[in-house]
Amino acid sequence: MPPIPLLEVCDLVVRYPARRRTAAPVTAVDGVSLAVAPGETLALVGESGSGKSSTMAAALMLRRPDAGSVRFEGRELTGLPEAELRAVRPAMQPVFQDPFGALSPRLRVRDSVAEPIRAQGRWTREEGPAEVEGLLRKVGLDPGLGGRLPGDLSGGQCQRVGIARALASRPKLLILDEPVSALDPSVRAGVVNLLTGLQRGSGLGYLFISHDLALVRHVAHRVAVMRHGRIVESGPAEQVLTEPEHPYTRLLLSASGPMDTAAGKAAG
Numbered sequence: 662m663p664p665i666p667l668l669e670v671c672d673l674v675v676r677y678p679a680r681r682r683t684a685a686p687v688t689a690v691d692g693v694s695l696a697v698a699p700g701e702t703l704a705l706v707g708e709s710g711s712g713k714s715s716t717m718a719a720a721l722m723l724r725r726p727d728a729g730s731v732r733f734e735g736r737e738l739t740g741l742p743e744a745e746l747r748a749v750r751p752a753m754q755p756v757f758q759d760p761f762g763a764l765s766p767r768l769r770v771r772d773s774v775a776e777p778i779r780a781q782g783r784w785t786r787e788e789g790p791a792e793v794e795g796l797l798r799k800v801g802l803d804p805g806l807g808g809r810l811p812g813d814l815s816g817g818q819c820q821r822v823g824i825a826r827a828l829a830s831r832p833k834l835l836i837l838d839e840p841v842s843a844l845d846p847s848v849r850a851g852v853v854n855l856l857t858g859l860q861r862g863s864g865l866g867y868l869f870i871s872h873d874l875a876l877v878r879h880v881a882h883r884v885a886v887m888r889h890g891r892i893v894e895s896g897p898a899e900q901v902l903t904e905p906e907h908p909y910t911r912l913l914l915s916a917s918g919p920m921d922t923a924a925g926k927a928a929g
C-alpha cells in the first residue's frame with residue numbers, strides 16, 4: 662500500500678469577496694486536488710494570479726477554504742477548531758518569499774529560531790541553546806550570527822534563518838512560496854542546494870511554489886501546473902517538463918526560455 666500522503670488536498674475552493682461593490686467575488690482556487698508524500702517535492706507552478714498562494718494559505722489552514730478538504734497525514738483539518746489546528750500546525754511549516762518580512766525585525770536570530778521551540782514547550786536552559794546552534798549550523802550559518810538582527814544579515818542569510826526557524830518546529834512538510842525568487846541570483850543556488858540536502862533521507866515533504874521552471878526541474882519530483890485556479894496538468898517532473906500535454910504548460914515552458922538559470926545550474 663502506498664504511504665499515506667503528508668498533505669492531501671481535494672476539490673479545494675477559495676473565494677475572495679468582491680473588492681468593489683460592483684465587482685464579482687473572485688474564485689482564486691477552483692477545485693484543486695493535490696497530494697505530497699513523505700520525502701517528495703511537488704512543485705506548483707503557474708503565472709502570477711493563478712491561485713498558488715491562495716492554495717498555500719488554504720493548505721496551511723491560514724485561510725479556511727470555502728469548499729473541499731485538506732488532510733494532513735490522513736486527518737481532515739477543515740472542520741477542526743482553532744485550538745486543535747494549533748497542535749497540527751508545527752508539522753506543516755511555511756517558508757515565504759520575502760526573507761526579511763518573515764522574521765521579526767526586533768528579534769535576534771537566535772530568538773527567532775528559539776521561538777517555535779519555546780512555543781512547543783520544549784525549551785530547556787540546558788538543551789535549548791544547543792538546539793538553536795545545531796539548527797543554525799544545519800542551514801549553513803555560523804552560530805556566531807545568533808546575536809544579530811535580521812537587518813544586519815544578507816537576504817540569503819535571512820532566508821536560511823527563516824528555514825532554521827521553520828525546522829525548529831520539527832515539521833514533516835514545508836510549504837515553500839517562491840523561496841529563492843527574492844534572493845540575489847548569486848546566492849539562490851546555495852539555498853536551493855540547502856533545501857534539497859535537508860530533504861535527502863529525512864522524509865521531509867515539500868510543496869514548492871515557483872514560477873521558475875528551470876528551478877522546478879532541479880528540485881521537483883512531480884509538477885502540478887495551475888491556471889485560473891485549476892490544475893491543468895500534473896505528473897512526474899520529467900514528463901510534464903519535457904513532454905507537456907497541455908498547451909498552457911507548453912506556453913509556460915516556451916516563455917521560460919532555456920533551462921539554465923544560475924539556481925538551476927548549480928543545483929543540478
Ligand SMILES: Nc1ncnc2c1ncn2[C@@H]1O[C@H](COP(=O)(O)OP(=O)(O)OP(=O)(O)O)[C@@H](O)[C@H]1O
Pocket residue numbers: 677678680687688689707708709710711712713714715716
Ligand atoms: N485578498 C484578496 N482579495 C481579493 N482577491 C484576491 C485576494 N488575494 C488574491 N486575490 C486574487 O486571487 C487570484 C489568485 O491570487 P494568488 O495570489 O493566489 O495567485 P498566485 O498564483 O499566488 O499569484 P502570485 O504569484 O502573484 O502571488 C488573483 O486573481 C488575485 O487577484
